[in-house]
Amino acid sequence: MKKFIDNIRSKPAGGILLLFCTIQIIAIIAGLLYPENFRYLNPANIAVLLKSMSALGIMAIGVGILMISGEFDLSVGTLYTFCAIVTATMVKEYALSPYLAMIIGIIVGIIAGLIHGNIVNRFTIPSFIVTLGAMLLWKGGTLLYHGAKSLRYKYESETYKTVLTGDIGVIDASFLWFIAVGIIFYFIVHHHKIGNHFFAVGGNPEAAIAIGINPKRVKLIAFSIAGGCAALSGVVAMSRVGSVQPGGGLGLELEAIAACVIGGCALMGGRGSILGIMLGTALIYTIQDLLLLLRAPGFYFEMFVGGLIVLAVIINVTIRKRI
Amino acid sequence: MNQLNYYECKNVSKRYGNLTALDNVDFHIGKNEVVGLLGDNGAGKSTLIKMMSGVVAPDTGNVFVDGKETKISTRKQSEEIAGIETIYQNSALCDDMTIIRNIFMGREITNFFGFMDHKKMEDLSLEVLESGVHISGIDSPLKEIGALSGGQKQAVAIARAVYFKRKILLLDEPTSALSVRETERVLKYVTELKSENVSSVIVTHNLYHAFQVCDRFVVMSHGKVIFEKNKSETNLEEVTEQVIKV
Ligand SMILES: Nc1ncnc2c1ncn2[C@@H]1O[C@H](COP(=O)(O)OP(=O)(O)O)[C@@H](O)[C@H]1O
Ligand SMILES: [Mg+2]
Numbered sequence: 001m002k003k004f005i006d007n008i009r010s011k012p013a014g015g016i017l018l019l020f021c022t023i024q025i026i027a028i029i030a031g032l033l034y035p036e037n038f039r040y041l042n043p044a045n046i047a048v049l050l051k052s053m054s055a056l057g058i059m060a061i062g063v064g065i066l067m068i069s070g071e072f073d074l075s076v077g078t079l080y081t082f083c084a085i086v087t088a089t090m091v092k093e094y095a096l097s098p099y100l101a102m103i104i105g106i107i108v109g110i111i112a113g114l115i116h117g118n119i120v121n122r123f124t125i126p127s128f129i130v131t132l133g134a135m136l137l138w139k140g141g142t143l144l145y146h147g148a149k150s151l152r153y154k155y156e157s158e159t160y161k162t163v164l165t166g167d168i169g170v171i172d173a174s175f176l177w178f179i180a181v182g183i184i185f186y187f188i189v190h191h192h193k194i195g196n197h198f199f200a201v202g203g204n205p206e207a208a209i210a211i212g213i214n215p216k217r218v219k220l221i222a223f224s225i226a227g228g229c230a231a232l233s234g235v236v237a238m239s240r241v242g243s244v245q246p247g248g249g250l251g252l253e254l255e256a257i258a259a260c261v262i263g264g265c266a267l268m269g270g271r272g273s274i275l276g277i278m279l280g281t282a283l284i285y286t287i288q289d290l291l292l293l294l295r296a297p298g299f300y301f302e303m304f305v306g307g308l309i310v311l312a313v314i315i316n317v318t319i320r321k322r323i
Numbered sequence: 324m325n326q327l328n329y330y331e332c333k334n335v336s337k338r339y340g341n342l343t344a345l346d347n348v349d350f351h352i353g354k355n356e357v358v359g360l361l362g363d364n365g366a367g368k369s370t371l372i373k374m375m376s377g378v379v380a381p382d383t384g385n386v387f388v389d390g391k392e393t394k395i396s397t398r399k400q401s402e403e404i405a406g407i408e409t410i411y412q413n414s415a416l417c418d419d420m421t422i423i424r425n426i427f428m429g430r431e432i433t434n435f436f437g438f439m440d441h442k443k444m445e446d447l448s449l450e451v452l453e454s455g456v457h458i459s460g461i462d463s464p465l466k467e468i469g470a471l472s473g474g475q476k477q478a479v480a481i482a483r484a485v486y487f488k489r490k491i492l493l494l495d496e497p498t499s500a501l502s503v504r505e506t507e508r509v510l511k512y513v514t515e516l517k518s519e520n521v522s523s524v525i526v527t528h529n530l531y532h533a534f535q536v537c538d539r540f541v542v543m544s545h546g547k548v549i550f551e552k553n554k555s556e557t558n559l560e561e562v563t564e565q566v567i568k569v
Contacts, residue, residue, distance in 0.1 A: 187438070191438050191439055191441075192433075192436075192437050192438050192439065193431040193433050193437050193438075193439055194437065196420075196424055196427075196428065196431055196439065197429070199417065199419065199420055199424070200417050200420065200424075200428050200429070203417035203418065203419045203420060204415070204416070204417045204418070206413070206415065207414075207415035207416055207417055207428070208417075208428070208429070209378055209398065210373075210376070210378050210398065210409070210411050210415035211398065211415055211428050211429040211430075212397070212398035212399045212402060212429045212430070213428070213429040214397075266419070270417060270418075270419045270420075271419045
């Protein structure tokens, strides 16, 4: 038992895992006891829940990796829209294959991330400032490139539908994308040497330099991951919904940071985990779902997520103090 | 000193704004020798150590390795070109990472694709922590650095340097947080290194320790080298006087 507790404590996702399981158990028991009034276990509810979290989840993974490396990207919300619109126009106006268009959209996101990272590196200014500017830049860029009207995006191809909008029972394709991105970055962050460098650079940049790691290069990679994930989440969300709103996306960057913080990422860098980020995202949407099921008015959601952020950080800090 | 110096730097200067941290410093490391780098706080010892490690870029000066002029401007270059390994005064560890990940930070053991071999790194960490300069009290290499005492952190930094050492080991106040017994082990280790053809530079405030292991003493003050003598040509009194004179 003690070993089990120590194990939970030493994992960055330990606290959030405990909180997540507790809430799931309560919700599942309530769902079993009152299947008519509290439809948590209803397949339709589960399907909506899984479907809704993927866009934020994919974005949060990129944002979290950048946070582990000690930097922020506030522009991911508007970049998400920008890249989705680039992808859609590639298909609609240049008749490109939707897969190729998707790759182009992601490359645009990666390039945007590289630009942010290069500015941060070259002028050694805080990424908070650079990406605050970039946030407005991509928002304006979207309007410049496309205008303010909403863009429909339905691609009539069976395979495309299956790959991006299909489902297996209650599991939506977008959720599988989220899981796939999570698994890939789990291996990169926790098992590849570049992952070790993310933690080193975010945790103690002087030590990283002293030992021969180039923080600028590492940060550049993290910025490009954040940009690429934002783009992918934009394309996945657009495909699922079937349209994009040029003014949309703004605000998602803060939700993504919230998911990371709830998931145990340190605001100052050097700590965090992919599992934590994924659970943080899942927790935000579980809370939203539970409130909907309880027929709570919408503003409760923000209040609860606000409380959750603080609660999760308190749990994480308390658990760590007792090591 | 007719023997060819393995490492040499000449006319090295480094300014931080108005402050001259290194003022026309000439310094060399011979083959199979232990150099004591001494001086009051703020004398520029750590700056010189960091300059040699490639972490601090000098404003002026030339560096020679094996008699050949060389440019060393990153940590990787000092490691690859001059075979330098350093124990920094501040240890250079990440608190939120495990001992294993700190030991292999930047030099991870990986497969062809860059994925880490955790098992191998763990085994080697255990080995280096237990052999060489064994320092007690670290039960698992999976512990995070933040959970260690000051002495244990220093031990990890020493273990890392011991594992990766090649030609020159630079030790910047390596024993400041260690117990008497642990300090003796480190000092003994430094003398043993000579038989493996590894030279060292040790920065310390303890002149008794310096006299125990060093072959030559270099005293710095206000960024300048003010005194330099072989052990056989000097004594504790003279070196002490040089270190404390203003
Ligand atoms: N990064 C830095 N920025 C500004 N001043 C520095 C920096 N590093 C060292 N110094 C200054 O350079 C001088 C020499 O420092 P240091 O080499 O650390 O001395 P020592 O190791 O001999 O105690 C000190 O006055 C110190 O304040
Ligand atoms: Mg010093």
